[in-house]
Amino acid sequence: MQGALLQVLNGLTYAAFLFLLSAGLTLIFGVMRIVNFAHGSLAMLGAYVAFDAASRAGGDLWVGLAAAVAVMVPLGVLLEAGLLRPLQRRGDLYVILFTYGLVLVMGDLVKLLWGPEYKSLPRPGFLAGAAGLGPLLFPAYNLMLIAVAALVALVIALVLNRTAFGMRLRAVSADRETAEALGIHAAALGAWVFGLGVGLAALGGALVLPVLTVAPSFGVEVVVEAFIVVVVGGLGNVWGALLGSVLIGVSRAFGIALFPAFEQALIYAVMAAVLIVRPWGLLGRAPLERN
Amino acid sequence: MERIRPGRPRRAGRLAALALGLSLVLSACGGSAKPAGSSTTPASSGSAGQGATAAASTIKIGVLHMLSGPYALYGKYGSQGIQMAVDEVNAQGGILGRKVEVKVEDENGGTSHAVSSMRDLIQNWGAQFIVGVDSSGDALALVDVAKQLKTPMIVTHAATPKITGQLWNPYVFRVTTNSRSDAWAAAYIAAKMPITKWAGINPDYEYGHSSWQDFSSKLKELRPDVQFVDEEYAPAGAQDFSSYIAKVLQSGAQGVFSVEWAGDLVTFIRQAKGFGFFDKIQAFMDPVGAAIAVARPLGKEYPNGLWVSARYYFLAHDTPANNQFVQNYYSRYHEYPDYVSHEGYKAVYMLKKAIEAAGSTQADAVIQQLEGMCIDAPEGRDCIRAQDHQMFKDLVWGRSQYSDQYGMAVMTDMQVIPAAQVTYPPENKR
Numbered sequence: 001m002q003g004a005l006l007q008v009l010n011g012l013t014y015a016a017f018l019f020l021l022s023a024g025l026t027l028i029f030g031v032m033r034i035v036n037f038a039h040g041s042l043a044m045l046g047a048y049v050a051f052d053a054a055s056r057a058g059g060d061l062w063v064g065l066a067a068a069v070a071v072m073v074p075l076g077v078l079l080e081a082g083l084l085r086p087l088q089r090r091g092d093l094y095v096i097l098f099t100y101g102l103v104l105v106m107g108d109l110v111k112l113l114w115g116p117e118y119k120s121l122p123r124p125g126f127l128a129g130a131a132g133l134g135p136l137l138f139p140a141y142n143l144m145l146i147a148v149a150a151l152v153a154l155v156i157a158l159v160l161n162r163t164a165f166g167m168r169l170r171a172v173s174a175d176r177e178t179a180e181a182l183g184i185h186a187a188a189l190g191a192w193v194f195g196l197g198v199g200l201a202a203l204g205g206a207l208v209l210p211v212l213t214v215a216p217s218f219g220v221e222v223v224v225e226a227f228i229v230v231v232v233g234g235l236g237n238v239w240g241a242l243l244g245s246v247l248i249g250v251s252r253a254f255g256i257a258l259f260p261a262f263e264q265a266l267i268y269a270v271m272a273a274v275l276i277v278r279p280w281g282l283l284g285r286a287p288l289e290r291n
Numbered sequence: 292m293e294r295i296r297p298g299r300p301r302r303a304g305r306l307a308a309l310a311l312g313l314s315l316v317l318s319a320c321g322g323s324a325k326p327a328g329s330s331t332t333p334a335s336s337g338s339a340g341q342g343a344t345a346a347a348s349t350i351k352i353g354v355l356h357m358l359s360g361p362y363a364l365y366g367k368y369g370s371q372g373i374q375m376a377v378d379e380v381n382a383q384g385g386i387l388g389r390k391v392e393v394k395v396e397d398e399n400g401g402t403s404h405a406v407s408s409m410r411d412l413i414q415n416w417g418a419q420f421i422v423g424v425d426s427s428g429d430a431l432a433l434v435d436v437a438k439q440l441k442t443p444m445i446v447t448h449a450a451t452p453k454i455t456g457q458l459w460n461p462y463v464f465r466v467t468t469n470s471r472s473d474a475w476a477a478a479y480i481a482a483k484m485p486i487t488k489w490a491g492i493n494p495d496y497e498y499g500h501s502s503w504q505d506f507s508s509k510l511k512e513l514r515p516d517v518q519f520v521d522e523e524y525a526p527a528g529a530q531d532f533s534s535y536i537a538k539v540l541q542s543g544a545q546g547v548f549s550v551e552w553a554g555d556l557v558t559f560i561r562q563a564k565g566f567g568f569f570d571k572i573q574a575f576m577d578p579v580g581a582a583i584a585v586a587r588p589l590g591k592e593y594p595n596g597l598w599v600s601a602r603y604y605f606l607a608h609d610t611p612a613n614n615q616f617v618q619n620y621y622s623r624y625h626e627y628p629d630y631v632s633h634e635g636y637k638a639v640y641m642l643k644k645a646i647e648a649a650g651s652t653q654a655d656a657v658i659q660q661l662e663g664m665c666i667d668a669p670e671g672r673d674c675i676r677a678q679d680h681q682m683f684k685d686l687v688w689g690r691s692q693y694s695d696q697y698g699m700a701v702m703t704d705m706q707v708i709p710a711a712q713v714t715y716p717p718e719n720k721r
Binding site for chain 1: 358363364399523526531537538553554557561562564566587588590591
């Protein structure tokens with residue numbers, strides 16, 4: 001029983017990271033119809049920025065977090081407005097190849113700037129140890145990660161459901177053409193969404209620095225799992241990303257505990273099973289037909 | 292009204308399929324760059340080692356190391372050691388009056404990439420010798436390339452016993468300790484501990500599985516009363532070890548043996564600390580835990596009191612030769628030599644000695660000299676066993692302790708497991 005609870009918490013910790021990554025990925029897809037391969041690499045760049053800033057401030061994680069968001073959000077906005085939008089007029093394939101190219105460029109860029117060493121940060125003092133949950137000991141930092149992801153989900157829910165900006169986002173995401181016919185300027189929303197998505201990814205990358213190690217290959221490693229989460233949850237759906245993160249995170253933890261030999265195949269099996277039953281993902285809908 | 296029309300993929304579906312497809316490509320090639328076609332003419336087909344007839348100007352050493360990915364720090368340290376030795380050799384007039392040239396290729400990106408990089412080094416660039424190789428998985432395939440292209444390969448890092456065992460061929464040499472010797476040394480130390488319940492947490496490939504096998508069988512032989520309560524294997528490059536950590540803690544193990552290395556070990560140690568792992572476990576042992584490539588990134592976070600070793604340790608030999616080596620290395624690179632640095636450095640000097648004794652770079656003549664050859668390396672006298680080209684040497688273990696002087700954890704209470712205890716009879720058929 002205790003073991004099971006521990007694995008649930010382990011799964012949720014990983015799900016928290018996956019959610020921060022996939023929430024932006026799925027929002028960007030929903031609103032802009034962009035498959036952003038570079039999402040993991042942008043999270044990685046955020047992590048390196050956080051590492052750099054934190055190291056200058058004597059290893060203070062909070063300084064790093066602030067720096068990562070402050071640098072990466074404007075970078076995301078610029079990237080969208082300056083490079084992605086002109087390319088998108090040429091077609092989807094250009095955008096996909098461009099984001100794919102960004103992956104390679106950013107991998108080399110961080111290696112050039114920060115070297116090939118794995119980077120990480122110490123946990124902030126008061127979160128360094130284990131927290132007691134009844135008889136259970138669990139890393140305090142991991143509990144904080146779960147709380148931050150839950151908070152981010154809550155904020156996204158409020159923005160999407162309670163603000164005019166959120167309403168426009170939902171409208172474009174649900175039916176871009178009708179939304180545009182109603183006077184919503186979808187392209188202008190794009191820069192905001194891209195900036196926000198990149199900000200979330202950077203936050204995720206920076207927050208896992210004390211738990212994981214970040215190396216120039218980090219972007220590629222995480223983007224595959226983020227895509228699995230997004231596809232399982234339903235492309236373009238934030239709640240799908242949340243559900244997908246929890247499902248993948250927890251099944252991974254139990255996979256290790258119960259079927260260690262199949263652990264790596266397990267998340268692919270979960271994805272396959274979900275897609276057989278629901279081809280558009282857990283919360284995804286088939287695109288509207290218009291002929 | 293929503294309606295799904297099967298057989299007519301829509302934009303979203305196409306994009307998702309493309310996304311998944313491309314991410315598979317990405318994960319397969321790991322973003323590694325392939326060198327452009329070389330301008331030099333290919334060396335006489337498949338026999339680059341035939342330098343005897345060619346009035347060649349330089350001696351070419353091709354180096355394969357991990358320059359990217361989670362193990363990249365080892366590639367950096369290994370290449371540094373090799374480059375330093377080559378520069379020293381060239382400053383002294385080269386080998387047989389010829390300058391030595393080095394080209395380093397990235398081994399990262401999967402075994403097929405490593406194989407084509409090695410072929411490229413030999414066939415296009417004209418490498419007469421190959422030095423380096425970090426991954427055991429890659430090494431298993433590369434030994435065949437060495438044989439096909441008749442090019443001596445000196446392995447300085449990859450530790451699987453197989454390449455000097457069942458997969459051995461005359462072109463393969465290893466000038467460092469292999470994982471069996473490492474695991475046996477750990478077993479000798481573990482056998483003295485008042486601990487009966489052991490568990491393992493190891494990388495899920497050749498190196499991890501064979502190391503656990505060697506450790507547990509040796510320990511059982513030395514201490515029949517021990518029990519093995521749990522055996523975990525985490526994928527290479529695993530980002531999240533917490534589920535494995537939780538399982539080992541639940542198993543009631545008192546001692547844990549691990550051969551996790553590089554970035555994986557850094558990740559593992561950080562996460563395990565969060566669970567209070569090193570307080571609950573009485574002994575944690577890792578034969579490559581004293582690597583600079585682990586101690587430096589962890590800094591003050593490295594737990595004290597872990598049982599660790601490295602295949603060469605810069606503080607373990609207070610001799611003029613070693614002190615000079617450490618000092619030269621430090622003044623050049625501003626860091627202390629890791630074990631791969633030392634082994635790469637040593638490999639270049641072994642090649643020099645063998646080529647000079649053979650009077651040529653001809654592969655068979657050099658191989659003959661290398662077999663059974665001894666050299667005075669910075670760490671002391673090292674010899675290659677003639678039968679299987681494997682090196683056995685004393686192994687130094689100690690306990691980790693953070694040091695302000697070095698700015699990282701170093702080994703203290705060092706003790707030596709003599710080479711004789713970790714030497715096993717040659718396995719290959721000659």
